Every structure is written in C-alpha cells, then in structure tokens.
Amino acid sequence: MTTGVLIFAYNNEHIDYLAMANWSAQNIRRHLNLPVCVVTDQVIPANYKFEQVVHAVTEGNNSRWFSDIRQSVIWYNKNRSSAYELSPWDQTLVLDADYVVASSQLTELLKVNQDFLCHRWACDIINSNSFNSNNFFGVNHMPMHWATVMLFRRSKTAELIFQSMQMIRDNWNHYRNLYGIFKSTYRNDFALSIAMNIVNGHVLNIPSIPWKLLTVTPDCKLTQLSLDNYLVEFVSENKKPKQFSFSCDYHAMGKQQLGDIIANNS
Amino acid sequence: MNTDELITHSRARFDHTTAKRVLKEKYQAKLTFAHAGGMWRAGPELQSTIFTCGKIGEIVLLDLYENPVKVDKTELMALSQQRWQEQMNAWLVEYEELNKQR
Numbered sequence: 001m002t003t004g005v006l007i008f009a010y011n012n013e014h015i016d017y018l019a020m021a022n023w024s025a026q027n028i029r030r031h032l033n034l035p036v037c038v039v040t041d042q043v044i045p046a047n048y049k050f051e052q053v054v055h056a057v058t059e060g061n062n063s064r065w066f067s068d069i070r071q072s073v074i075w076y077n078k079n080r081s082s083a084y085e086l087s088p089w090d091q092t093l094v095l096d097a098d099y100v101v102a103s104s105q106l107t108e109l110l111k112v113n114q115d116f117l118c119h120r121w122a123c124d125i126i127n128s129n130s131f132n133s134n135n136f137f138g139v140n141h142m143p144m145h146w147a148t149v150m151l152f153r154r155s156k157t158a159e160l161i162f163q164s165m166q167m168i169r170d171n172w173n174h175y176r177n178l179y180g181i182f183k184s185t186y187r188n189d190f191a192l193s194i195a196m197n198i199v200n201g202h203v204l205n206i207p208s209i210p211w212k213l214l215t216v217t218p219d220c221k222l223t224q225l226s227l228d229n230y231l232v233e234f235v236s237e238n239k240k241p242k243q244f245s246f247s248c249d250y251h252a253m254g255k256q257q258l259g260d261i262i263a264n265n266s
Numbered sequence: 267m268n269t270d271e272l273i274t275h276s277r278a279r280f281d282h283t284t285a286k287r288v289l290k291e292k293y294q295a296k297l298t299f300a301h302a303g304g305m306w307r308a309g310p311e312l313q314s315t316i317f318t319c320g321k322i323g324e325i326v327l328l329d330l331y332e333n334p335v336k337v338d339k340t341e342l343m344a345l346s347q348q349r350w351q352e353q354m355n356a357w358l359v360e361y362e363e364l365n366k367q368r
Contacts, residue, residue, distance in 0.1 A: 103296075111300035114331065123291065128283055207331045210305055211295035214288070236281070244285035244364075248292040 011078035020097035079166035115155040120208035139180030147188035164195035217255035304329030308349035
C-alpha cells in the first residue's frame with residue numbers, strides 16, 4: 001500500500017502557499033519520512049522539491065478576511081474535496097500548507113484501522129476564551145470537523161465523504177441555510193463537518209484524531225527560535241505582554257507570520 | 267529601531283501557565299499510539315486493564331475508537347510501558363526546563 005502526503009497550494013496576491021508547501025515538505029520528510037504530492041496551478045520553481053506534482057485548476061474562488069494581512073483576499077479553496085481523485089496514494093494524509101509538522105506524531109494515524117480521520121477538536125495555543133466556539137458551527141452548534149489534517153484510505157467511506165463534500169460545495173447556499181451558517185464564505189471545514197454528519201448517519205460519536213489540533217491565531221506573534229522550536233508572543237486578557245516557547249505540531253492561522261519564518265529559512 | 271516594540275518585548279514575561287498547558291496537550295498526544303490496528307493511550311489505566319486479564323496470551327480489548335481489537339497482552343503491555351516511560355521522562359525534562367525560564 002502506497003502512503004504519502006497531499007498538500008493543496010494555490011497562491012494569491014498576498015500568500016505564497018507553494019513556498020509554504022515546499023517548506024512543509026522538508027519538515028514532512030524529516031519527521032514522517034513520507035513522499036509529498038502538491039496540488040497547484042503554478043509552475044514549480046527549480047529549487048522546490050516534491051515527489052509528485054498534480055496540476056489542477058481551482059474551481060471557483062472565495063474572498064476571506066485575513067486579520068494578519070488586514071484585508072480580504074482571494075482564497076482558492078474549492079477543490080480540496082477532490083483530494084480523493086487527485087491523490088496518487090492508497091493512504092493519504094492531506095495537510096493544509098500552513099500546518100507545521102514538528103514531530104513524528106502523525107505517523108500513528110497511518111497504523112490504525114480507520115478509513116477516514118480528521119480533528120474534531122482544535123484549541124487555541126494561548127487558550128483564549130473566544131476560540132472554543134470555533135469547535136461548533138451554525139445556529140444549532142453542530143460539531144466542527146477540521147479539514148486541516150485529514151487521513152484517508154481508498155475505501156467506500158472515504159469516497160462518500162469526499163463526494164458529499166463536493167455535493168455540499170456545489171449546493172453551498174442550500175446547506176448554509178439548512179445548518180444556519182451566518183457567513184456566506186464557503187469553508188472546507190464546514191463542508192467536511194456536514195459530510196461527516198451525513199456519511200456517519202447523524203451521530204455524535206464519529207471516529208476522529210484522538211488529540212487536539214493546536215492552533216496559533218493571527219493575534220499572536222509567531223517566530224522560530226530554532227529547528228522545530230517556536231516562540232509565541234501575545235497580550236494576555238489583563239493586557240500584559242506574555243510569551244512562551246513550544247515544540248510540537250500546530251496550525252498557523254497567521255499566514256504572513258508563517259511566510260516570514262519560511263523566508264528566513266530559505 | 268521601533269522603541270515601542272523593544273519595550274514591549276523586554277517587558278514580556280514567560281507565561282508558565284500557558285506553556286504548562288501546551289506541554290500537557292503535546293504529551294497527551296504523544297502518549298497515544300497505534301498497535302494491532304487499534305489506537306491506545308499509554309498509561310496506568312491501560313496497563314491496569316491488561317494486568318487484570320492475566321499474564322500471557324491474546325485478549326480482546328476496546329481501543330480508543332471503542333472497537334474490539336485482538337492483542338497480545340505481553341506486547342501491548344511492553345509498548346504501553348515503554349511509551350509511558352519515554353514520554354513522561356521527556357515531559358519532565360521539558361517541564362523542568364520551562365521552570366527555569368523567567
């Protein structure tokens with residue numbers, strides 16, 4: 001059985017997702033020892049290294065507010081649901097380009113008998129009070145399933161989940177109204193959550209990754225101290241400047257800060 | 267030089283509470299391991315469960331996904347003990363390191 005990592009990388013005018021994917025691929029090889037396939041519409045620069053490249057056009061686009069850039073930017077995110085068809089592997093780990101692999105933790109997922117896994121719970125690395133609401137969506141507070149890290153094997157279950165995501169994407173206004181989602185922007189997290197709900201038969205006990213998705217929000221200042229060691233600086237709720245360092249996998253929501261880290265590494 | 271930034275940086279204090287909580291999240295993840303197709307969390311709870319099932323041979327246990335999995339007791343016990351000791355030691359080292367920071 002072939003196993004590898006799939007990263008979607010569609011640049012916009014502000015964020016170089018392909019550079020993120022290239023940096024992430026280095027971390028993946030170092031910690032997970034897995035080949036990386038990038039899905040993009042760009043020409044790959046000669047100094048970038050991916051084991052496989054899939055050229056695919058983005059289906060439509062979205063506009064999303066990025067608080068670290070302080071403006072709405074075009075966000076090409078609509079073909080993540082094609083991961084099942086686009087992946088060259090039998091067992092695929094789909095990672096966001098801004099998910100930082102700093103340990104071998106994800107290898108445990110490859111050894112378990114599950115057709116599809118993703119994170120059910122994300123937590124803010126600084127434990128801000130407001131973040132936990134992101135673990136639910138819509139007026140009925142449906143459980144969120146995060147599309148940041150997805151593991152799937154070629155199977156009927158995985159195929160149905162991705163087909164359902166495509167159905168939800170293609171009929172986004174209907175599902176948005178059905179689940180009472182206030183914002184009109186299509187998000188893969190919403191589509192995945194609704195798809196997981198449908199495919200698993202509307203139950204709450206859905207198999208997921210048994211640890212939390214640590215998230216660094218754009219409100220924090222993120223810098224790299226050394227290889228796999230990062231510093232977070234933030235202002236606490238009582239307005240005091242605080243900082244701490246950490247060394248584990250995380251999701252960097254502040255794309256510009258991650259971009260700066262990658263630029264310093266290249 | 268941005269002096270405001272410099273002052274803010276110099277006043278920033280190491281946040282032990284948050285660092286300790288992130289360490290806990292990190293090591294709770296690292297205590298999770300896959301074996302025989304199931305997912306397990308190393309620790310006294312798993313080891314006690316295996317211990318109550320006798321000394322050797324195969325048993326069926328529920329994994330973290332509540333699936334029954336047939337496992338070799340000795341093998342799973344050894345893996346759990348090894349993982350527990352390695353990760354708890356690493357946790358202690360990092361915890362002591364963060365206590366040295368101001």
